[in-house]
Amino acid sequence: MGQLFTVVVHDRQKGRTVTALVPEGKYILHALEEQGNGLPFSCRNGCCTTCAVRIKAGSLDHREALGLSQALREQGYGLLCVARAVADVEVETQDEDEVYELQFGRHFGRGRVRPAIPLEEE
Numbered sequence: 001m002g003q004l005f006t007v008v009v010h011d012r013q014k015g016r017t018v019t020a021l022v023p024e025g026k027y028i029l030h031a032l033e034e035q036g037n038g039l040p041f042s043c044r045n046g047c048c049t050t051c052a053v054r055i056k057a058g059s060l061d062h063r064e065a066l067g068l069s070q071a072l073r074e075q076g077y078g079l080l081c082v083a084r085a086v087a088d089v090e091v092e093t094q095d096e097d098e099v100y101e102l103q104f105g106r107h108f109g110r111g112r113v114r115p116a117i118p119l120e121e122e
C-alpha cells in the first residue's frame with residue numbers, strides 16, 4: 001500500500017475544516033468524497049475551476065489540471081478534482097469564481113471591441 005498524506009481543506013463557504021488521510025496518487029476530491037466530505041465540483045476533469053483551491057502549505061501533483069494556467073499554479077492555486085496527493089497539504093477553497101475570473105476575466109477584457117479610429121469626443 002502507498003503512503004498516506006494528511007490533506008487539510010478549509011471550506012470557507014461552509015465555515016468548516018476537513019482533515020483527511022489521502023493515499024498517495026489518489027485524486028483528492030474523490031478521496032474526500034469517499035470519506036463523506038463533498039466539496040464543490042462540476043466537470044471533474046480539471047477544466048472548469050469550480051473545485052479550485054489556494055494552497056496554503058505543502059504541494060499537489062496537478063499535472064492534469066489542464067484548466068489551470070501555469071501562472072495560477074505558480075501563484076499557488078490547484079484543482080482538487082485532478083490533484084493527486086504527493087505530500088501533506090493544506091488548502092482553502094476559493095471565493096466563488098475567483099480562479100475563473102483571474103484566468104479568463106483578463107482575456108475577455110482584452111478582447112473588448114475597440115474602435116479602429118479613436119473616438120473624436122475622447
Ligand code: FES
Pocket residue numbers: 040041042043044045046047048049050051052067079080081082
Ligand atoms: S471540477 Fe471542474 S476543474 Fe475540478
